[in-house]
Amino acid sequence: xxxSLATALLFTLACRVPASAQPATTGVLxxxxxxxxxxxxxxxxxxxxxxxxxxxxxxxxxxxxxxAAIDLQFHLYWNxxxxxxxxxxxxxxxxxxxxxxEDRQRRDDEWxxxxxxxxxxxxxxxTAFAHFxxxxxxxxxxxxxxxxxxxxxVEPGGTLSIEIAWTA
Numbered sequence: 018x019x020x021s022l023a024t025a026l027l028f029t030l031a032c033r034v035p036a037s038a039q040p041a042t043t044g045v046l047x048x049x050x051x052x053x054x055x056x057x058x059x060x061x062x063x064x065x066x067x068x069x070x071x072x073x074x075x076x077x078x079x080x081x082x083x084x085a086a087i088d089l090q091f092h093l094y095w096n097x098x099x100x101x102x103x104x105x106x107x108x109x110x111x112x113x114x115x116x117x118x119e120d121r122q123r124r125d126d127e128w129x130x131x132x133x134x135x136x137x138x139x140x141x142x143x144t145a146f147a148h149f150x151x152x153x154x155x156x157x158x159x160x161x162x163x164x165x166x167x168x169x170x171v172e173p174g175g176t177l178s179i180e181i182a183w184t185a
Contacts, residue, residue: 059072099130104161
């Protein structure tokens, strides 16, 4: 009896001690879980009437690789829900019988998407040079990754400031 009481007391005290694996109250993880190679300043405005968000951002990007970067790739995650042809929606249809039929019956305004309207680097408009790629599966209908060739490579340790405008 005395041993189980001592065990219960020890367990109770152990549960009251904060776990050391928890991040500090600031939320900062030290060391960070990933390299800090990009900073984002984002401005966005919601239009409830049209159910759209219009935004712009400045991305300050640093090349943390050992090679010069010749292009930038942007992940446009919302385009996974653009139509039933995205890789995400195709895989969803394979895993969920009936989902494909539901998705084909959606109206155009029921899909999610993000459209990049402008990309500027160094004050120069580079929008026309961006193109979609499908690095994972070669799906020509997937628009979740866009690639932008750079006019000049960014050497290791070099930085770029990219101005992007978009509508979602």
